[in-house]
Amino acid sequence: MAKQPAVSVQHVSKAFGSLQALSDVSFDIPQGEFFGLLGPNGAGKSTLISALAGLLQADSGQLSILGADVSRDYREARKNIGVVPQELVMDPFFSVRETLAFQSGYFGLRNNDAWIDELLEQLNLSDKADTNMRKLSGGMKRRVLIAQALVHKPPVLVLDEPTAGVDVELRQTLWRFVRRLHQSGHTIVLTTHYLEEAEELCDRIAIIDQGQMIALETKDDLLARGLGSKLLIRAAHDITAVPESLMPKVTRQEGRELELVFNREKDSMMDILDGLRGAANHIEFVSVLEDRLEDVFVRLTANNEAQR
16 A cells, blocks of 8 residues: 655645646655745745745645645644744744754653753754753754754754855855755755756655646656767867857856857757858867756746746
8 A cells, every 4th residue: 555645735725816826736754754845936936835834824735744734634634744934933942952952842842851952952952951042053043943943853854045154164064964854864955056966866856836836757757868969179289160050058258168059859959060161160088067956947937937
């Protein structure tokens, strides 16, 4: 018997006045997956996360966490999910330990000190345990938010831009910790504008733009969609002439090097090289540069914008 999904989003729509923030969005996230939810600013990611967390009500559709409906069975749903928000939200009157103890009480947890101590240690917060939240740096406050999201041991963890504005050390500490959580069976949902993080960490990726799902695939399938790689060409001398037919494909021309958009399904490498040779260029080196997630993301969102 198949496991129920960790997260299920079915035909969810949400509008704020004339702004359609989400439009018939549907997807499931299997238990134990590291899932990337990507999109430009204003795409609807934070609205969707707020709906999953029960912070706002969708206009239509159904959301559930491990089978618990976010609206009808909200206590169970909220017990199953921990959300690290993008904003630094804190109570300035508590110490770090008091903040985590208060959060434990919100979920009815007693005798949670051992787990709180482990979180403090894993996130390098032990020496700040009795420090007032007002006295923490931005990076330290970010760590406390992560500890808050995990204090009730939720099986699903949502990270909304967790490394925005933090230093390299914190970023590395965070990802080491999150990887351990994932290896221990947690389902991780990540939103980030640092696409190299999503490319390195995520098993499957959804791209949302203007409230609509425009891609939902494994990372490898997304990178291999044939949306276009790049062709790096190096000549014996500076490239001074490029055929007019190739100019729309050029992404960089610098001295002896030329980069062009190259679609393996539609473009002929020999035709491109023959065109350059016909323009008196002596080609010495050719290499196909594979797409990165950022390249695919930019093309997909640009195509979506052009189609609207």
